[in-house]
Amino acid sequence: MEEVNKLQIAICSNNHDLNSQVDERFGRCAYFVVVDETGNLVKAMSNSSLNSPQGAGIAAAQLLINNQVDTVLTGRMGPKAMKPLQAAGIDIYTGISGTVEQTLDLFLKGSLTQLETANSPKHGGPLPAEGRA
Amino acid sequence: MITIASGKGGTGKTTVASCLAMSARQTVQFLDCDVEEPNAHIFLKPRLTREEAVSQDIPNVDRNKCSFCGQCAEICMFNALAVLADEVLTFPELCHSCGGCWTLCPEKAITTTRREIGLIKSGSAENIHFTQGELQVGTATSPPIIKAMKETIQKNSLVIIDAPPGTSCPVVETMEGSDFVLLVTEPTAMGLNDLAIALQVVRVLDIPCGVIINRGTDVYSKVETFCRENNLPVLMKIAVDRAIAEAYAMGIPAVEAKPELREDFRKVLNHIKGVTAGERTCCH
Ligand code: SF4
Ligand code: SF4
Numbered sequence: 183m184e185e186v187n188k189l190q191i192a193i194c195s196n197n198h199d200l201n202s203q204v205d206e207r208f209g210r211c212a213y214f215v216v217v218d219e220t221g222n223l224v225k226a227m228s229n230s231s232l233n234s235p236q237g238a239g240i241a242a243a244q245l246l247i248n249n250q251v252d253t254v255l256t257g258r259m260g261p262k263a264m265k266p267l268q269a270a271g272i273d274i275y276t277g278i279s280g281t282v283e284q285t286l287d288l289f290l291k292g293s294l295t296q297l298e299t300a301n302s303p304k305h306g307g308p309l310p311a312e313g314r315a
Numbered sequence: 316m317i318t319i320a321s322g323k324g325g326t327g328k329t330t331v332a333s334c335l336a337m338s339a340r341q342t343v344q345f346l347d348c349d350v351e352e353p354n355a356h357i358f359l360k361p362r363l364t365r366e367e368a369v370s371q372d373i374p375n376v377d378r379n380k381c382s383f384c385g386q387c388a389e390i391c392m393f394n395a396l397a398v399l400a401d402e403v404l405t406f407p408e409l410c411h412s413c414g415g416c417w418t419l420c421p422e423k424a425i426t427t428t429r430r431e432i433g434l435i436k437s438g439s440a441e442n443i444h445f446t447q448g449e450l451q452v453g454t455a456t457s458p459p460i461i462k463a464m465k466e467t468i469q470k471n472s473l474v475i476i477d478a479p480p481g482t483s484c485p486v487v488e489t490m491e492g493s494d495f496v497l498l499v500t501e502p503t504a505m506g507l508n509d510l511a512i513a514l515q516v517v518r519v520l521d522i523p524c525g526v527i528i529n530r531g532t533d534v535y536s537k538v539e540t541f542c543r544e545n546n547l548p549v550l551m552k553i554a555v556d557r558a559i560a561e562a563y564a565m566g567i568p569a570v571e572a573k574p575e576l577r578e579d580f581r582k583v584l585n586h587i588k589g590v591t592a593g594e595r596t597c598c599h
Contacts, residue, residue, distance in 0.1 A: 231394065238394065240395075240406060240409075244388055244394075248385070265397075265404060266397035270399045
């Protein structure tokens, strides 16, 4: 049960292990890799809302909330995803790059920026916007 | 009831819809269902005399009754709810009023409130009874407005509907119940691609259909080949024409710039009437 006291850090990624490349998109990344501050892999959760036509960020936030994550490391996040995360007291940091492991290092060194307001003003759907008449 | 649609915007769908309405020798009910960007009024120039608000039901959570079980967020296909340890957040602009959350809530903690999502404006211009829907900015759901517009349809009148561009759910909502779908396309590779997708939707809905090729030149013939192979009648080809393009830019419909086109559009209407009366076979 010692895991419970360690910080649960979710990192947006395109795969499920420590060597996976990170993905800057919060709502539309393929996996959230959860690690603790000592660098242990806790678990990887696949982002089932990845292809939602709308509100993928909200559903992804719900997934992290349900899994008692403390901190999320991402690249971009819209206001809709931010609202439930902030309300749940989850810290959000931006500026991820490289692999999951490298990103955790950046975070532990204090190189990532804490996000207080959304830095992705509008979410996009999974498809490019249609041209209009 | 004829719906004018196209797999993407910019093919001249609104031009075709307006010209058909203006060429008809009878009273026409015209619905502009492109609620995100209604623009048929530019050509038809109706006098809009009536305005009606459309609203939808959205969930309202009673925090005193809620047990924060999370089931509402789980069932919502549209991600319009998020349940925290001691709070339920709602995102009304994403809600499609499916009723899932308030039907399911085990604590009966969800009631409904109304939220205004847009307006229906109507009026007339010569032989045309005109209606257009306008979606409020920031609202995700146009089907309720389209549905409300279609409720104004009078039985036994000729109804021409300008559909939203694309092939997503508002388009399906618009096409549903139509007797005929007229697909407008351009003779380009992109146009063909979008036409093929739009045709799939129409075939699923099982509605007779035909095609109008806009800005046609003989350079690209694949669209016509595609139509032939798919048993899809090409009802009209509108040639590239400087006079039409210039008139369009000034909001003048093609049939006013080139009155001889009216006869061609009437032929299209007659063909459609024939098909819907079961006298002719179409794409089935
Ligand atoms: S389903 Fe009802 S009780 Fe459960 S979280 Fe939603 S509102 Fe609360
Ligand atoms: S009514 Fe349907 S779409 Fe709206 S919040 Fe409830 S479940 Fe989601």
